[in-house]
Amino acid sequence: MFKPLPAYIGLRYAGAQRRNDDSAGLVSFISGLSMIGLILGVALMIVVMSVMNGFDRELRERILGIMPHVTIYNGSPDVDWAQLRQQLVSDPAVLSAAEVWQVNALARRGAEVTPLLVQGVNPETITEVSNIGDFLESSSFDALLDPSEPGVVLGKGLAEKLGVEAGDYLSLIVPNNDSATGARKAARVAGFKVAQVFHSGTVLDQSLALVAWQQARTLAGGSGGAGVQLRVNEMLEANWIMRRLLQDLPRGNFYGTDWSRTHGNLYQAIQMSRNLVGLLVFLIIAIAAFNVVSTLVMVVIDKHADIAILRTMGASTRQILLTFVSQGALVGLVGAVVGGALGVLGSLTVTKLVAGLESLLGIQFLKSDVYPVDYLPSQLVWADVALVVAAGFLLSLLATLYPAFKASRVQPAAALRNE
Structure with missing residues (x-):
C-alpha cells in the first residue's frame, strides 16, 4: 500500500472516486470551483505583476533612455x-x-x-x-x-x-x-x-x-x-x-x-499602482484559497462515517488530520502550479494579444497623451512567479488546518450512531 497512509487516503478523497449521490456531487462541484478560483487568481497575479514590471522597464529604458538622468x-x-x-x-x-x-x-x-x-x-x-x-x-x-x-x-x-x-x-x-x-x-x-x-x-x-x-x-x-x-x-x-x-x-x-523632478511622479505612480493592484489580486488569491475551507468542511461532513471507521481501525487523530491536510494540499498544489503556468503564458503573450485586439477592433486602449506608453508592456520575472505560486500554495495549506482539525475531533461512536 502507498505510504504514508494519511497522504494515500487524502489523495483518494481528492481523486476521481465519486459516489453517485447529491452530496458527493456537490462536494466535487465546490472543490472544482475552489481549484478554478485559485488557478485564475494565481495566473492573474503573475500577469499583473509582469505588466507592472513592464511599465517600470519602459520608464527606465525608453523614457529615461531618451531623456537625461x-x-x-x-x-x-x-x-x-x-x-x-x-x-x-x-x-x-x-x-x-x-x-x-x-x-x-x-x-x-x-x-x-x-x-x-x-x-x-x-x-x-x-x-x-x-x-x-x-x-x-x-x-x-x-x-x-x-x-x-x-x-x-x-x-x-x-x-x-x-x-x-x-x-x-x-x-x-x-x-x-x-x-x-x-x-x-x-x-x-x-x-x-x-x-x-x-x-x-x-x-x-x-x-x-x-x-x-x-x-x-x-x-x-x-x-x-x-x-x-x-x-x-x-x-x-x-x-x-x-x-x-x-x-x-x-x-x-x-x-x-x-529625472525624479521631471518624471518622478510617473515613477511613483507606477510603483503605487503595482502595490495596490498586487494587493487586490493577492486578496483574490486568498479568497480562492480559503474556498478550500468550505470544500473540506463539506468533505468532513460527508465522510463522517469513513472517519469513524478509520478511528475504530486504529487511525490516530494526527493521521486523520494529515489525511485532510493532504487533500487540501493537493487542491492548492494543482491550482498554484496550473495557475503559474497560465500566468507565465499570459505574461509572455499579453503584449501581442492586446496589440492584436486593438488591430481587430480598430481602437487603441493606451494612448501616450494619457499613459506613459502607447502599448501594454510586459516583463516576466521568475522570482515573482515563484513568490506567487508559493503564496497560493501556502494560503491553501493554511486554509486546510481548520477543517482538518474538525475532522480529527470526530467521535466514532457518535458518527456511527447516526448512520
Missing part, C-alpha cells in the same frame, strides 16, 4: 559648454554628457497651435546620453544642421496634433518677456522643415521636438535654457550625484534638475 544649467551666456561637458564626464559617476539648449515654445501649422519642449542638440554628442538615435534615421541629424532650411524632429503625437509629416513646414514661436521689467516684447518666430517624425511609443511623443543647438539658442534669444545633459551609473542616485557635481563646480549661476 541629470541636467546642469547655467544662465550665463559666457559658459564654455564644451569644457564644462568634459569636466562633468570625467566624474566616475557620470557615464556620458552632451550639450543641450531647452526652450519652451509653441508650434504652429496653419490654425493648429500646440505647446512643446524644444531641445537644441549637438548631433555629435546627443546620442551618447540618449537613445533617440534608435528612433531616427542618421540623415535626420544632418537635416537639423542645414543652414538654408533648418530642420526639426517631432514626436508622433505632436505631428498628429499639427497635422504635419516629414517634409512639411511649421513655425516655432517663443514668447519674449523682459525678465527685468516684465515688459512684453515681440515673440521670436522661426520657420522649420520637419526632418522626421519619431515614434518612441512613450509620452515624449506628445511633447518633444529636436532642433540644432544654434537654432535653439536663437529662439531663446541667447540666454537661459542652456545646459549639459548627463547619464549616470545609478539612476536612483541621480539627485545625490547632481548635488555633488554642483558643489564641485565653481560658484556662479549653476543649478540642476534630475
Whole structure:
C-alpha cells in the first residue's frame, strides 16, 4: 500500500472516486470551483505583476533612455559648454554628457497651435546620453544642421496634433518677456522643415521636438535654457550625484534638475499602482484559497462515517488530520502550479494579444497623451512567479488546518450512531 497512509487516503478523497449521490456531487462541484478560483487568481497575479514590471522597464529604458538622468544649467551666456561637458564626464559617476539648449515654445501649422519642449542638440554628442538615435534615421541629424532650411524632429503625437509629416513646414514661436521689467516684447518666430517624425511609443511623443543647438539658442534669444545633459551609473542616485557635481563646480549661476523632478511622479505612480493592484489580486488569491475551507468542511461532513471507521481501525487523530491536510494540499498544489503556468503564458503573450485586439477592433486602449506608453508592456520575472505560486500554495495549506482539525475531533461512536 502507498505510504504514508494519511497522504494515500487524502489523495483518494481528492481523486476521481465519486459516489453517485447529491452530496458527493456537490462536494466535487465546490472543490472544482475552489481549484478554478485559485488557478485564475494565481495566473492573474503573475500577469499583473509582469505588466507592472513592464511599465517600470519602459520608464527606465525608453523614457529615461531618451531623456537625461541629470541636467546642469547655467544662465550665463559666457559658459564654455564644451569644457564644462568634459569636466562633468570625467566624474566616475557620470557615464556620458552632451550639450543641450531647452526652450519652451509653441508650434504652429496653419490654425493648429500646440505647446512643446524644444531641445537644441549637438548631433555629435546627443546620442551618447540618449537613445533617440534608435528612433531616427542618421540623415535626420544632418537635416537639423542645414543652414538654408533648418530642420526639426517631432514626436508622433505632436505631428498628429499639427497635422504635419516629414517634409512639411511649421513655425516655432517663443514668447519674449523682459525678465527685468516684465515688459512684453515681440515673440521670436522661426520657420522649420520637419526632418522626421519619431515614434518612441512613450509620452515624449506628445511633447518633444529636436532642433540644432544654434537654432535653439536663437529662439531663446541667447540666454537661459542652456545646459549639459548627463547619464549616470545609478539612476536612483541621480539627485545625490547632481548635488555633488554642483558643489564641485565653481560658484556662479549653476543649478540642476534630475529625472525624479521631471518624471518622478510617473515613477511613483507606477510603483503605487503595482502595490495596490498586487494587493487586490493577492486578496483574490486568498479568497480562492480559503474556498478550500468550505470544500473540506463539506468533505468532513460527508465522510463522517469513513472517519469513524478509520478511528475504530486504529487511525490516530494526527493521521486523520494529515489525511485532510493532504487533500487540501493537493487542491492548492494543482491550482498554484496550473495557475503559474497560465500566468507565465499570459505574461509572455499579453503584449501581442492586446496589440492584436486593438488591430481587430480598430481602437487603441493606451494612448501616450494619457499613459506613459502607447502599448501594454510586459516583463516576466521568475522570482515573482515563484513568490506567487508559493503564496497560493501556502494560503491553501493554511486554509486546510481548520477543517482538518474538525475532522480529527470526530467521535466514532457518535458518527456511527447516526448512520
